[in-house]
Amino acid sequence: MAAAGGLLLRAAESPAAAAPEALSGPRRAQARRVSSAPASEPSAPEARPAAPRERPPRRWQAEATKRKYRASSEAPPAKRRNAAAFLPAKKAAAEEAQRTFKGKAQKTFSPNESLVGVSGKNREQKPCIRTSSLFKNNPEIPELHRPVVKQVQEQVFTSDAFHQLDLHPHLISTINTVLNMTSMTSVQKQSIPVLLEGRDALVRSQTGSGKTLAYCIPVVQSLQAMKSKIQRSDGPYALVLVPTRELALQSFNTVQKLLKPFTWIVPGVLMGGERKKSEKARLRKGINILISTPGRLVDHIKSTKNIHFSRIRWLILDEADRILDLGFEKDITVILNAVNAECQQRQNVLLSATLTEGVTRLADISLLDPVRISVLDQHHGQSDPERGTLPEVPPLPPDDELDSFAIPGSLDQHVTLVPSKLKLVSLAAFILQKCKFEKDQKMIIFFLSCELVEFYYRLFLQTLPACSGAPASRQPPSASTRFKFLRLHGTMEQEERTAVFEEFSHSKTGILLCTDVAARGLDLPQVTWIVQYNAPSSPAEYIHRIGRTARIGCHGSSLLILAPSEAEYVNSLASHKINVSEIHVEDILSVLTRDGCLKGSRRGPQKEPKEMYQQKGRETVTACVLCPGLCYTLHGLVPFNPPSSPTRNPVPLAPRKSDSEPRSCRRYLKITCTPVRGGVSWAKKALQSFIRAYATYPRELKHIFHVRSLHLGHVAKSFGLRDAPQNLGVSAVKRRKGNLNRPDLRKKTRGKHRLAEILRSEYSSGIEASVAKVKKQNKHAVPGSQPRRAIRTGRPASAVGKQKKRPPCNGKTQRD
């Protein structure tokens, strides 16, 4: 069954490919220059809304182009110091291109056509201004002609109160007083009566719409009302499966609150990371509502004698599309086999914001006469509690409706196209813009892999807080909370993961760097921005990532950062009725010229021309990016070691006369932070991890995210490396796989299986080693002795799988 789930889910995602012609020809490079950004500097450090910028008229662009070409031939930039810099632009560009993978190299611009460069006029007037290499030879940014689609909307709240439902009065008062809720959300209004009638259900409603209570309330109501009072020793009556440990903990907390008046019903959570011995002890004593991640439950099924499912009345799969996906295939098969072997009669509930066609068809086969609840489509499957009628099972909604996802109406979605070289600095500038100049910002930033999270976390932790204007060690308390960096990913110790989750949940501000481990189900209050530094692997994951903000009617925003070569992803989103508006990279970078320190000290008593000042901003950016792990802040550059031994013996900083006096190693650069040791090796590791993860985008997105379209030299700069280290090609990464620390990546996996393995590592129970041992022991057991079964029917999964053919494994990915 699970196999079928994975299969069908993939089929549902395949239409993502969209018409490439929607992206039209090149945008003229000069239209995107920083010099054309804000005409006047803001005098106060106020928040400037990152709104789409008006474009200068075309005639102006033509004029500017002429001026630029004339100026560049007459007055070369002063930065051309080393031999390489003296190479003619074309030759330099060709050399850059040679460093890309074999195959289709990205088109690059010569320095004169630099994306975000010094305007021709400025060069004429100020030939001494240096232009950072970060702003040169960048690929052309395409004009983003995104198709405007009508987004699917849902109404979050209803006017109906919980007391209108037929619930135990103590349960109602707990909802009102402990949870502080009075009126139901739309999904709760539709689901609770249906589930109380004993029906199987498929529930789909937007992120943050209250699906957890939609299943928890009926479970608690039904269990407390059982004629023979539940005993702890009876074991589980309800089994709730969720994909991540944090979500397990969160659901457990909700159930625990609802159970306050019903003390004889015992909830429990199994989530890995905890000592197995203590979980075993709790299982032995008895858990009536069991919440678990699939991996951990499988481990207990295989190794704990005291676990049994003979009294199961409820099986709930929260984030069902994720759980039935390939990553959990084996685990879910083991669990369903174990449950079906002991009990056949129960209610099954599947919930998600992205129940795709695949999962719905799977449910059609495996659930008994299920009710499909979709808030989108309120007349479908709606019960009428007053008349006491059960809803009719509605026909399947049309495919395009199933593949388009509802997005909270109060969520503003943005996309920005950023050349790889400028990606790091753009992210830093965005964080600075939000957290320095705006109040009460709480941000989640998603990355492709654990290593990327670690790298950017350490980097930002050591550098960005220094940008609050005070020396790093003497941050005012407000600055330290605004720039509070946290990280969450699958290879962290569980204790730390839980602590981070709790801390970020209860904090009003802060920046959480994470992998997709935080994408599903987590209810982190007051998150204002979701940033996707790397694009997600599917539109469904996009929905879940952005769904961490704008929850339960609150306002929120999201920013997706794409490389120019990835612009077509916007069309892929549009095919799922997802609308994004564009923010220009210059608008993000312009914050650096608004920075108080730059303003106060750089321009000095004799005011420099504004252009010079802006250019310094760009150079400051350059400094921050080009010296990995040693010395960067957005304000300046610390002297660093010669390239031969860049990290081992950092040059000690010259003593300062006083704390308030900045050291300066260049005329206009300030020093505000201490060196970061080991930076280069982190950066290289993170870059390798990025390339590996980039190679695992699913086949249907390969035409957008292909490793061959990466310019390694440019990508390296987004990790603060001057150049791409040698032998960084995918084949080299594969060769070095034996040295990796992550056992899951050491396995020989192919194509989609490899992706699945990586995903599994993000959602893992933390006990792979012991599972692997059990696997080894069972290796010679009779294969298929326990046939795979569907959720309810007990039909072998192989039979279910015949509904749709599994697409062939993508061998290409592995070759890359």
Ligand SMILES: Nc1ncnc2c1ncn2[C@@H]1O[C@H](COP(=O)(O)OP(=O)(O)OP(=O)(O)O)[C@@H](O)[C@H]1O
């Ligand atoms: N009836 C209600 N009134 C007010 N707040 C509610 C109500 N129901 C749920 N909430 C709150 O809404 C928030 C989101 O709920 P929940 O996490 O269940 O959403 P969800 O639909 O499961 O989201 P996701 O799809 O991301 O998992 C929670 O903080 C919850 O306490």
